[in-house]
Amino acid sequence: MNDATCHKSDAKIVKDTHEVDPATGDEQQFTIEGASCASCVTRIETAIRQVSGVSSAEMNFAQGTATVSGTAADAAIIAAVEKAGYSAKPSTSESDNDALEEKEKTELVYYKRLMREMTIALALGIPLMLYSLFAGEMTVSTNSERLAWLIVGLLTLGVMVFSGKHFYVGAWRSFRNHSANMDTLIALGTGTAWLYSMIVVFVPDLVPDMARHVYFEATAMIIGLINLGLALELKARGRTSEAIKRLIGLQAKTARVSRNGQELDIAIEEVLVDDIVRARPGEKIPVDGQVVEGHTSIDESMLTGEPMPVEKVVGDEVVTGTLNKTGSILFRATRVGKDTALAQIINMVKRAQNSKPPIGRMADIISGYFVPIVMIVAVVSALAWLNFGPEPALAFAIVSATTVLIIACPCALGLATPMSVMVGVGKAAEAGVLIRNGEALQTASKITAMILDKTGTITLGAPKVTDVILAGSDSEDSVLQMAASLESGSEHPLAMAIVESALERGLKQEKVSNFGAIAGHGVEAQLGDKHLLFGNEKLMEERGISIESVRDRAQTLAAEAKTPMYFAVNGSLAAVIAVADPIKEDSIVAIKRLQNSGIRVVMLTGDNRATAQAVADKVGIKEYFAEVLPEEKSNKVAELQMQGEIVGMTGDGINDAPALAMANVGFAIGTGTDVAIESADITLMRGSLHGLADAIAVSRATLRNIKQNLFGAFIYNVAGVPFAAGVLYPFFGLLLSPVIAGAAMAFSSLTVVTNANRLRFFKAQEH
Amino acid sequence: MLFTNLAGVALIALIVWWFWLYKPGEDAMNDSSSIIIVESGTYQPSHIRLPAGQPAELSFMRKDASPCSEIVQIPELEISESLPLNKTMTIHIPPMKKGEYEFHCQMQMYRGVIHVE
Numbered sequence: 001m002n003d004a005t006c007h008k009s010d011a012k013i014v015k016d017t018h019e020v021d022p023a024t025g026d027e028q029q030f031t032i033e034g035a036s037c038a039s040c041v042t043r044i045e046t047a048i049r050q051v052s053g054v055s056s057a058e059m060n061f062a063q064g065t066a067t068v069s070g071t072a073a074d075a076a077i078i079a080a081v082e083k084a085g086y087s088a089k090p091s092t093s094e095s096d097n098d099a100l101e102e103k104e105k106t107e108l109v110y111y112k113r114l115m116r117e118m119t120i121a122l123a124l125g126i127p128l129m130l131y132s133l134f135a136g137e138m139t140v141s142t143n144s145e146r147l148a149w150l151i152v153g154l155l156t157l158g159v160m161v162f163s164g165k166h167f168y169v170g171a172w173r174s175f176r177n178h179s180a181n182m183d184t185l186i187a188l189g190t191g192t193a194w195l196y197s198m199i200v201v202f203v204p205d206l207v208p209d210m211a212r213h214v215y216f217e218a219t220a221m222i223i224g225l226i227n228l229g230l231a232l233e234l235k236a237r238g239r240t241s242e243a244i245k246r247l248i249g250l251q252a253k254t255a256r257v258s259r260n261g262q263e264l265d266i267a268i269e270e271v272l273v274d275d276i277v278r279a280r281p282g283e284k285i286p287v288d289g290q291v292v293e294g295h296t297s298i299d300e301s302m303l304t305g306e307p308m309p310v311e312k313v314v315g316d317e318v319v320t321g322t323l324n325k326t327g328s329i330l331f332r333a334t335r336v337g338k339d340t341a342l343a344q345i346i347n348m349v350k351r352a353q354n355s356k357p358p359i360g361r362m363a364d365i366i367s368g369y370f371v372p373i374v375m376i377v378a379v380v381s382a383l384a385w386l387n388f389g390p391e392p393a394l395a396f397a398i399v400s401a402t403t404v405l406i407i408a409c410p411c412a413l414g415l416a417t418p419m420s421v422m423v424g425v426g427k428a429a430e431a432g433v434l435i436r437n438g439e440a441l442q443t444a445s446k447i448t449a450m451i452l453d454k455t456g457t458i459t460l461g462a463p464k465v466t467d468v469i470l471a472g473s474d475s476e477d478s479v480l481q482m483a484a485s486l487e488s489g490s491e492h493p494l495a496m497a498i499v500e501s502a503l504e505r506g507l508k509q510e511k512v513s514n515f516g517a518i519a520g521h522g523v524e525a526q527l528g529d530k531h532l533l534f535g536n537e538k539l540m541e542e543r544g545i546s547i548e549s550v551r552d553r554a555q556t557l558a559a560e561a562k563t564p565m566y567f568a569v570n571g572s573l574a575a576v577i578a579v580a581d582p583i584k585e586d587s588i589v590a591i592k593r594l595q596n597s598g599i600r601v602v603m604l605t606g607d608n609r610a611t612a613q614a615v616a617d618k619v620g621i622k623e624y625f626a627e628v629l630p631e632e633k634s635n636k637v638a639e640l641q642m643q644g645e646i647v648g649m650t651g652d653g654i655n656d657a658p659a660l661a662m663a664n665v666g667f668a669i670g671t672g673t674d675v676a677i678e679s680a681d682i683t684l685m686r687g688s689l690h691g692l693a694d695a696i697a698v699s700r701a702t703l704r705n706i707k708q709n710l711f712g713a714f715i716y717n718v719a720g721v722p723f724a725a726g727v728l729y730p731f732f733g734l735l736l737s738p739v740i741a742g743a744a745m746a747f748s749s750l751t752v753v754t755n756a757n758r759l760r761f762f763k764a765q766e767h
Numbered sequence: 768m769l770f771t772n773l774a775g776v777a778l779i780a781l782i783v784w785w786f787w788l789y790k791p792g793e794d795a796m797n798d799s800s801s802i803i804i805v806e807s808g809t810y811q812p813s814h815i816r817l818p819a820g821q822p823a824e825l826s827f828m829r830k831d832a833s834p835c836s837e838i839v840q841i842p843e844l845e846i847s848e849s850l851p852l853n854k855t856m857t858i859h860i861p862p863m864k865k866g867e868y869e870f871h872c873q874m875q876m877y878r879g880v881i882h883v884e
Binding site for chain 2: 020099102103106109110113169170171173174175177178180183184204230233234237257261349350351354355356364367368372375376379380382383386387410411413414415418431437
């Protein structure tokens with residue numbers, strides 16, 4: 001029976017505890033306890049299926065898990081299982097924690113095993129090597145020598161079985177699969193050395209006198225050193241995932257929830273949407289929610305990289321994993337389990353860490369052919385020694401073939417890219433920068449021009465009315481009241497500023513009719529017998545409304561980085577309302593950082609030229625596109641791309657989606673931890689533009705690291721393999737020992753991982 | 768010596784044929800409901816046949832503690848997943864066009880192919 005059929009029988013009931021595709025989000029896994037016999041399965045499945053909203057339920061008895069699809073609430077399913085006499089708990093982000101612990105546990109076991117195997121192998125290998133170095137040649141000429149070496153050979157076989165079994169089993173399995181890997185090389189190399197030595201011991205007559213040399217020390221040492229290399233690599237690899245461990249660690253284990261008028265500490269998996277949760281000072285926010293009582297300041301730095309605590313009052317959102325600093329609050333849970341922002345961030349970082357940037361593709365292609373090529377080189381090298389080598393040619397042939405097989409390290413080549421991506425993406429996440437995948441990381445490192453949307457990116461995106469200049473007979477209040485009534489239907493940030501300003505003055509909005517938005521220009525509506533028109537200069541020109549009387553003053557306002565908007569009633573100008581959007585505190589410094597790193601920074605805005613010029617001057621940007629309609633934003637991106645630039649576009653991710661998609665890298669500048677921004681390649685969780693400069697700096701550092709790794713791994717193999725084959729022998733009489741090759745191989749991949757780990761200490765300079 | 772050289776050339780030919788030219792026939796898995804075992808440097812089975820134009824699920828069971836086996840990637844589908852040890856991990860595969868899709872570990876030492884027909 002082949003593998004195609006042998007697992008079929010149990011395939012149906014086996015489902016995973018960690019679903020991977022967010023598209024199947026309606027599937028939920030539960031851990032079932034108390035199911036002691038196979039008949040419990042039917043009982044539990046039936047109980048779950050009877051819950052309304054459940055479309056299917058499958059239990060896996062072996063794993064003690066149940067997979068449920070449908071729209072039923074977790075609590076209803078748990079209740080049904082409990083009613084049937086068992087207990088259930090949903091697998092949520094808690095399982096991230098469990099999975100992590102389990103992973104660390106199994107890795108520790110594996111590490112100990114490797115170290116044990118290494119010790120045994122080196123316990124034989126080191127004395128043998130010392131003997132060969134100091135006591136003389138390991139040759140076979142007398143019968144007593146034969147006997148002694150036979151015993152050593154059998155001991156070496158013991159080492160091969162105990163310490164190197166995994167290499168041989170792996171090599172054999174991949175051989176049967178018509179593939180070859182690192183195990184193949186090690187198994188062939190050590191196997192050849194051992195087999196040749198045993199032939200020398202058993203039938204020395206087959207081998208010329210001078211070639212009667214044994215290489216048991218090489219076999220034992222290579223197995224020992226490679227196990228040591230693997231063990232150290234395992235430890236080093238653990239450090240590459242520190243960032244994700246830290247994120248997983250942010251999840252609280254319990255939450256204090258109000259149930260039936262009482263506050264109870266319950267396990268995090270049991271918290272339901274709409275539960276009222278209490279967070280006291282010094283406690284982590286256990287699930288996402290909205291404050292319903294109290295006020296506090298919350299440290300969100302662990303997620304957003306924003307060092308200042310954020311004030312939270314009733315109605316504000318709080319995010320899982322952030323730290324409540326000062327006040328005690330009650331909040332209503334809005335997202336729990338896998339849906340929380342933290343769980344999504346963890347998911348996104350994990351995916352990005354596993355993805356590969358295009359730069360790694362070449363190494364992948366090489367890796368695909370690498371092992372068979374090395375095997376061919378080993379054969380060619382042996383033939384060359386046999387044909388042209390000095391005596392003992394056979395011994396030289398065996399040594400060179402073994403050394404070629406052992407020194408070649410496909411691992412270093414294969415590890416070069418993923419290890420750096422792992423650390424780099426994690427490092428970015430620590431700074432509140434979420435990178436979607438390896439490709440985004442690589443492209444970000446090559447950006448030559450960065451377009452910054454003005455509103456909400458350079459500025460706070462919360463404009464305020466600063467001036468009202470009257471041009472007709474209406475009073476200031478009357479103008480603001482009419483303008484606010486008109487704008488109440490608009491979602492434009494400038495409109496909201498006017499509505500807010502009217503509210504502050506206690507002006508009541510009135511209902512308008514025939515509201516219409518003129519995209520990129522303004523809005524109009526009817527209020528009683530008055531026709532209201534509000535918009536920019538272009539709109540006024542189009543409608544033939546003269547603005548001459550206020551033109552100079554409007555220009556002055558624009559020069560002060562304010563946006564003058566024109567308000568007309570029944571076809572004549574009533575007022576100019578100026579709105580200004582304050583520039584974010586650190587925009588100037590962050591823009592300087594971008595410029596210092598050689599990036600051409602360009603500002604994009606729908607505002608008029610004068611306002612754009614004023615803002616650009618303030619923040620030190622020399623180039624800008626003004627009066628750009630929303631649909632034209634992506635054209636501007638294309639325009640820069642036509643000039644040969646690799647363009648990054650930064651916007652809020654919602655209004656700028658087409659431009660973000662058009663850019664080589666789209667950056668969505670988040671407000672807090674809203675990570676559901678699909679159009680962005682890179683999401684900046686804090687509002688500061690420093691996040692952008694950090695993203696560029698981290699991506700550049702990561703790509704530099706990948707290049708070092710790839711270069712090192714490539715040169716190592718390109719130089720090492722011919723050296724091992726003996727190309728230097730005719731000129732300098734140099735031939736590499738297989739033991740040295742084993743050490744070099746073991747430590748080449750360790751070097752790659754260690755170099756990647758250097759990225760952990762990368763720190764972006766905020767100046 | 769001639770014999771040795773001929774044997775060497777034959778060995779090279781054998782390597783080329785075995786690892787590159789050989790096309791697997793019968794050992795492919797014909798539906799996606801079985802489990803792919805990840806162990807000792809290999810995916811078993813390593814050749815999977817799937818019908819074109821239909822979504823599918825592939826289940827992986829990793830029995831190998833070596834960190835090399837942890838991640839499985841299907842580059843053409845932009846899939847990259849960590850496999851927990853001794854647990855089944857189901858990966859959802861979107862409908863695919865006819866062709867061959869490789870899946871492998873990060874270092875391409877564990878390799879397999881999905882044949883979409």
